[in-house]
């Protein structure tokens with residue numbers, strides 16, 4: 001984390017030390033504590049004091065009474081909206097609801113582990129940065145909302161989840177905590193398995209949120225991966241998946257795109273109602289195909305169907321998986337049949353299933369392997385900055 005200006009509003013001196021420990025040596029910002037113990041001033045007076053030196057993040061708590069914390073949050077939202085407010089308090093659905101209404105951006109449990117503390121602060125600071133840019137009218141080069149990158153394939157088992165998880169982790173090497181991976185395979189979603197996650201919440205919880213889905217509420221349903229990717233995992237059972245409507249799925253993806261720079265959407269095979277609905281808001285469509293005649297034919301039919309539905313607005317990429325299979329087809333045959341040029345050809349590699357078993361996609365576990373190099377090539381199509389050797393090595397050695 002760099003150049004953070006955090007104001008910690010709490011009577012709890014020990015928590016300041018706790019945060020400094022969590023941030024570690026890399027923290028080169030400013031962390032000040034404001035003792036809210038002797039609460040005598042009104043929220044207006046406190047906010048007035050802040051305008052002298054405006055922090056990026058105000059973290060309220062622990063040990064601040066919830067009503068007090070929320071009235072300060074409301075005042076900050078009203079008078080200094082460029083500040084992101086974080087509440088340090090034991091989260092509960094009821095607290096989340098109240099916090100949302102008060103303009104709080106995130107809720108952090110006081111006893112959260114270091115990785116969660118850093119991830120939450122990174123996210124909240126990023127929101128503050130974007131807000132400030134919007135308020136002063138400086139575009140951040142992304143336009144409204146992040147890119148929505150959806151991966152489709154007509155056939156099951158073609159490598160959609162492999163590609164989605166590698167793309168997400170590869171992008172997070174360049175832009176940590178700005179990537180969310182959404183599992184929209186609502187029957188047999190396997191993002192959680194591919195990344196070895198144990199989600200507390202899934203897309204079903206997100207769909208159950210009443211009314212218009214708020215970005216901040218959605219974030220409480222995400223599961224972090226050590227590579228700084230966030231995931232909205234798929235349902236536990238196909239029956240649960242039926243609770244999620246196509247409209248809800250699309251709204252969830254759109255809302256996440258307001259909060260993250262990249263939303264990677266993994267889908268079930270074929271063009272389900274949900275996939276079609278999400279394609280309407282997708283900016284980049286990755287078509288994935290295996291090196292065999294039935295797969296190539298099915299993909300051609302899928303493209304025709306999209307054409308007939310008028311869904312041609314997304315940027316398209318063609319990825320061939322297991323491209324080195326000796327099955328009598330070569331890439332030129334595939335290009336001719338599909339009518340697109342191949343953007344990336346992934347070879348078969350034992351490292352792919354092995355890395356999945358470890359929950360560490362091959363771009364981070366085996367960054368030098370031929371398959372990972374091809375995947376990084378795809379990442380670089382999307383990333384604003386190329387993936388450096390240092391980033392690849394760092395990831396490789398972290399796991």
Ligand SMILES: Nc1ncnc2c1ncn2[C@@H]1O[C@H](COP(=O)(O)OP(=O)(O)OP(=O)(O)O)[C@@H](O)[C@H]1O
Nearest residue numbers: 156157158159160161162269322347348349352353
């Ligand atoms: N290039 C590759 N080399 C070797 N194995 C691969 C490769 N790509 C994918 N696999 C393996 O193939 C299997 C299917 O891949 P994956 O789960 O990504 O496909 P999928 O399209 O998401 O499947 P589903 O339709 O069931 O969701 C996995 O075991 C994966 O490890």
Ligand SMILES: [Mg+2]
Nearest residue numbers: 160161185190
């Ligand atoms: Mg899959």
